[in-house]
Amino acid sequence: MQFKIFKNKNLIHGISDSSFSSMRTNKQAIKFLKSLAYKNISSKNLIWAQQVFSSRVHICKQKDSGKTVKNVDGLISNIPEQILSTISADCVPILIYDPKQKVIAALHGGRKCLVKGIIKNAIDKMVRNFKTNPKNVLVGIGPHIRVCHYWLKERSYKELKNTKFKKYFIKRKEKIFFDLTKLVFDNLIKSGIKRKNIEDCKICTYCKYKKYFSARKQEQSPKIYKEKKPRFASFIGLKI
Numbered sequence: 001m002q003f004k005i006f007k008n009k010n011l012i013h014g015i016s017d018s019s020f021s022s023m024r025t026n027k028q029a030i031k032f033l034k035s036l037a038y039k040n041i042s043s044k045n046l047i048w049a050q051q052v053f054s055s056r057v058h059i060c061k062q063k064d065s066g067k068t069v070k071n072v073d074g075l076i077s078n079i080p081e082q083i084l085s086t087i088s089a090d091c092v093p094i095l096i097y098d099p100k101q102k103v104i105a106a107l108h109g110g111r112k113c114l115v116k117g118i119i120k121n122a123i124d125k126m127v128r129n130f131k132t133n134p135k136n137v138l139v140g141i142g143p144h145i146r147v148c149h150y151w152l153k154e155r156s157y158k159e160l161k162n163t164k165f166k167k168y169f170i171k172r173k174e175k176i177f178f179d180l181t182k183l184v185f186d187n188l189i190k191s192g193i194k195r196k197n198i199e200d201c202k203i204c205t206y207c208k209y210k211k212y213f214s215a216r217k218q219e220q221s222p223k224i225y226k227e228k229k230p231r232f233a234s235f236i237g238l239k240i
């Protein structure tokens with residue numbers, strides 16, 4: 001899938017689905033990006049975040065091209081042809097673009113990353129390092145598990161029940177559901193991003209577990225996917 005908000009913006013971007021199978025190698029990533037008619041892409045363009053459920057965001061240097069950046073869940077770049085990449089299967093993929101200052105970011109919005117403040121960290125870094133004005137920033141929110149299906153396990157519930165994040169709880173029958181989408185929107189808006197500049201794809205990975213991948217669905221039905229822990233990938237890069 002691609003976001004309307006990023007069309008005609010001199011960007012390389014897209015989110016893969018299960019027809020490209022699990023996106024764990026550069027080879028698959030390149031195949032996917034080429035299917036979107038982005039030519040001349042090689043593994044040296046790709047940068048992956050290692051994704052450790054932190055709120056750390058890395059500003060990419062030229063030397064990061066072609067590598068996986070350790071111990072971070074977010075990447076920022078203003079270097080054309082660097083394509084920032086994250087993988088997920090229920091966590092929230094967040095793609096960010098400042099068209100004025102020509103800066104991009106890709107975030108792995110796991111619940112833990114979001115609760116620790118990864119969105120604020122990313123926007124603050126864009127403001128500090130690239131003079132981004134949040135009012136200009138465009139955001140795409142990719143497929144993730146939504147409040148229709150994301151119930152908290154006992155441990156997560158206990159972790160959050162006495163925090164400000166309990167406002168994202170929704171009680172249904174015996175379960176507590178958590179509204180990740182609302183948390184993402186609230187954080188973006190708190191960072192100064194305009195609602196009209198946020199495009200949510202509105203896809204739930206659990207509802208659409210065949211088209212995307214859902215880790216929670218796989219926990220319940222281990223045999224639904226042939227791969228062990230399949231992930232789809234989200235990409236954003238500046239064209240030269």
Ligand SMILES: [Zn+2]
Pocket residue numbers: 145146148149204205206207208
């Ligand atoms: Zn759902």
